[in-house]
Amino acid sequence: MIAPVEVLNEEGQGKVVLLCEHASHRIPSEYGDLGLSEADRLSHAVWDPGARSLALQLSQALDAPVVASTVSRLVYDCNRPPEAASAMPEKSEQIMVPGNTGLTQAQRDARTAAVYDPFCAVVSEVLNKRRADTVIVTVHSFTPVYFGQPRAVELGLLHDEDSRLVDAMLNYVDRIPNRRTERNEPYGPTDGVTHSLRLHALSRNLPNVMLEVRNDLLRTDEEIAVAAEEVLTLLLPALNDIAIKEDKS
Structure with a gap:
């Protein structure tokens, strides 16, 4: 049986811990295919294409552990709390998810226990072993067209109440001038996407x-x-900047 969460480079000694909540399009057999069409089974609604591979590249460069879900976000979105409807959405953008329609509280609780709780427990275990100056980076991707509207932003740097790292990263955007980088785009805290950060x-x-x-x-x-490489161009100097600020405070 495949575990609902995996840890890669668990012994990494860098200060960053990487999370990838939407790393997989796997739908465990007990959920069938959630009623999805074959065309939708590998769509962005089911997972974040490229996010796991990007997280692994960053892990190698930063010597950072990666905690990744091995279950599709449509079974349970590990970046949402159990009480959120979007944790097990009946519809994602324009894609209906029949297998999520009319779930009972018992069924929701069972998915929470099977997918979300183990993910959170492993994240806590990894963090509890880490150094005091650990930094958390969650890795996601987004579709270039959403509800028929093209998105110009290419790299979004999202934060909730704590903007220390994003503020520092944005100081270096001139180093990747060909990449459109924006704060809290294409989503932000009001969209409910910063649950893991919180x-x-x-x-x-x-x-x-x-x-x-x-x-x-x-x-x-x-x-x-x-x-x-572009993410690291922003992240590495920003890590140094906030470390200096922390030392002075």
Whole structure:
């Protein structure tokens, strides 16, 4: 049986811990195919294409552990709390999810226990073993067209109440001038997408960022390598800057 969560490079010694909540399109057999059409089974509604590969590239560069879900976000979205309807959505953008329609509370509780609780427990275990100056980076991708509307943003740097790391990263956007980078785009805290940051980072006062990379920039190994280098161009000096500030405070 495949575990609902995996840890890669668990012994990594860097200061960053990477989370990838939407890493997999796997739907465990007990959920059938959730009633999805074959065309929708690998769509962005089911997972974040390229996100796991990007997380692995960053892990190698940063010597960082990666905690990744191995279950589709449509079975349970590990970046949502159990009480949120979007944790097990009946519809994602324009894609209906018949297998999520009319779930009973018992069925919702069972999915929470099977997918979300193990993910959160592993994140906590990894963080509890880490250094005091740990930084959390969550890795996501997004579709270039949403509800028929093209999205111009290419790299989103998202934060909730703690903007320390994003503020520092944005100081270096001139180093990747050909990439359109924006704060809290294409989503932000009001869209309910910063749950993991709040639960795992804000609760521990750890600097954090949620990366959103447009998935048409993550189609090949070469593109993923470029995206990783661009993220690192912003992230590495920002980590140094906030470390200096923390030391002075």
